[in-house]
Amino acid sequence: DVKVTQSSRYLVKRTGEKVFLECVQDMDHENMFWYRQDPGLGLRLIYFSYDVKMKEKGDIPEGYSVSREKKERFSLILESASTNQTSMYLCASGRGSTYEQYFGPGTRLTVT
Amino acid sequence: GQQLNQSPQSMFIQEGEDVSMNCTSSSIFNTWLWYKQDPGEGPVLLIALYKAGELTSNGRLTAQFGITRKDSFLNISASIPSDVGIYFCATRTSGSRLTFGEGTQLTVNP
Numbered sequence: 001d002v003k004v005t006q007s008s009r010y011l012v013k014r015t016g017e018k019v020f021l022e023c024v025q026d027m028d029h030e031n032m033f034w035y036r037q038d039p040g041l042g043l044r045l046i047y048f049s050y051d052v053k054m055k056e057k058g059d060i061p062e063g064y065s066v067s068r069e070k071k072e073r074f075s076l077i078l079e080s081a082s083t084n085q086t087s088m089y090l091c092a093s094g095r096g097s098t099y100e101q102y103f104g105p106g107t108r109l110t111v112t
Numbered sequence: 113g114q115q116l117n118q119s120p121q122s123m124f125i126q127e128g129e130d131v132s133m134n135c136t137s138s139s140i141f142n143t144w145l146w147y148k149q150d151p152g153e154g155p156v157l158l159i160a161l162y163k164a165g166e167l168t169s170n171g172r173l174t175a176q177f178g179i180t181r182k183d184s185f186l187n188i189s190a191s192i193p194s195d196v197g198i199y200f201c202a203t204r205t206s207g208s209r210l211t212f213g214e215g216t217q218l219t220v221n222p
Binding site for chain 1: 145204214
């Protein structure tokens with residue numbers, strides 16, 4: 001079975017803090033993705049990566065950055081957290097040869 | 113961007129009933145995926161479809177890739193309480209990116 005793990009299930013941070021969300025997959029997938037999920041807005045793509053050290057902006061990259069130093073790990077960074085970044089963050093991975101994406105359990109981030 | 117119209121938005125059914133939901137678009141696609149999300153968890157891939165007209169089953173779930181390539185359908189037979197959750201359709205829009213529908217919230221009354 002594909003396993004995608006995220007470093008925290010719940011996280012509470014203060015406005016202005018730097019926040020790191022970590023994602024690890026164990027299936028040697030080339031592609032990794034970060035989404036945020038908000039009620040009424042569905043799943044929105046923040047950033048994705050199709051190879052180590054490669055990254056592409058998704059639909060809502062503002063206020064976020066990413067890092068992919070190793071194939072299995074994809075990090076999402078909030079340089080200066082703001083209250084409007086309170087959300088559910090979902091990481092996913094997938095092979096380059098298919099379009100199936102496999103999701104982690106999510107991190108519910110609250111910024112106060 | 114491309115939009116997927118998923119319906120219904122929510123369903124309230126009795127245990128044992130069959131369920132149908134669908135996803136439509138004005139664009140043609142080569143891939144349709146169906147996911148289920150339990151409360152507080154990440155979406156889980158249920159079925160992947162890659163060919164127009166394809167009909168694929170996974171237990172009590174059956175999904176079809178519409179012949180026009182603009183739609184897809186998911187059916188759940190003999191629903192049980194653990195079927196509760198949000199069901200999403202998704203399709204590949206560019207590269208390896210997926211676009212997701214807004215989801216169908218399913219409630220099953222015992």
